[in-house]
Amino acid sequence: MSNSYKKRQMYIFLIVLVIGAHAGFQGWRTLLNNFAVEVGGLSGLEMGVVQSVREIPGFLALLALYVILIMREHRLAAFSVIILGAGVALTGQFPTTAGLVLTTLIMSFGFHYYETMNQSLTLQYFSVTDSPLVLGRMRSIAALTNILIGGGIFVVARYLDYSQMFIVLGLIAIGSGVWAMTRDPSQTDLPAQGKKMVFRSQYWLYYVLTFLSGARRQIFVAFAIFLLVEKFDFSVQDITILFVLNNVINYFVNPLIGKAVNRFGERWVLTLEYVALTLIFFGYALTESAWLAGGLYVVDNVFFNFAIAIKTFYQKIADKRDIASGMAVGFTINHIAAVVIPALGGLAWIANYRAVFFSAAALSIVSLVLAQFVPGQLRKVQYND
Secondary structure, eight states, rough: HHHHHHHOOOOOOHHHHHHHHHHHHHHHHHHHHOOOOOOIIOOOOHHHHHHHHHHHHHGGGGHHHHHHHTHHHHHHHHHHHHHHHHHHHTTTOOOOOHHHHHHHHHOOOOOOHHHHHHHHHHHHHHHHHHHHHHHHHHHHHHHHHHHHHHHHHHTTTTTSOOHHHHHHHHHHHHHHHHHTTTTTOTTTTTTOOSSSOOGGGGGGHHHHHHHHHHHHHHHHHHHHHHHHHHOOOHHHHHHHHHHHHHHHHHHHHHHHHHHHHHHHHHHHHHHHHHHHHHHHHHHHHHHOOOHHHHHHHHHHHHHHHGGHHHHHHHHHHHHHGGHHHHHHHHHHHHHHHHHHHHHHHHHHHHHHHHHHHHHHHHHHHHHHHHHHHHHHHHHHHHHHH
């Protein structure tokens, strides 16, 4: 069986899981804040706690290295999407802080282990020029999935309650995972992946950029939508419209991001991302306009997709045997700050919500400075080769 056929099979395999995982996760994100506020009556502090708990599985993503000792990577990816779907399906049954903590943990273990394996398989099976394009296409397909899910929620929210919508979304994810469990797109002639944590000094820039990205991303995930719901009184339909608009844009933009990485390089892409995010977070902090806040949320989502350049940068500097380890360790580093930042942000929100977004802007500025070291790190690898 040819390598090109196996790569095509892996591509199809990953796409099906992308569709299932994002159907479940995007639906969960769309409904969660309104469900928590309208049904559960959760406060900003309690939502911060839930979001912090959501990141614990990401912090433990390095344990995936031990799971693949007994389960092959593509099997773990499929099984993880099944777990994700189960967590989403159960969410509507427990409209309390404790209940949301439990179901969020289940969903999050599935999501983060799926993401770890998804990225590892992509970087292993596709070349340094193909992987940015594949990552961009997968994000584009994820955006199309999100559009369909958003449109579906917008329509059925009139007829189904939150519990029923969570169940439907969970079953979509479970179905894709069950399908993938019946497939074997693996290739046997790839470099064997290390089954233990590997920390190397030459990967320092990847580690730091990943850490800052995780800290900044969690402020966005935990509080951008909450700002729209609490301060500007966005309804679930309003949030759904924003998600759909955002994903329509991302469907067309994501493939261009992959092409931009190949044409202009990682430093250029990351520099543009960090400049834009700095301005966006200042906008969140200062605006009094619901329209502007909603617009910032859409633009915010677009620029966060530029972070694929961190992964392609790692692919270029890493030993091929370190890909799986690098993705698992990267996810853990990404979530070190993410475990505590939503809870701390919840406390800061009570005093002054603007401080939360000013902090994210400061993290973007630090990332901007560090991104300028990318070409030097790439030159070191080329010199050593």
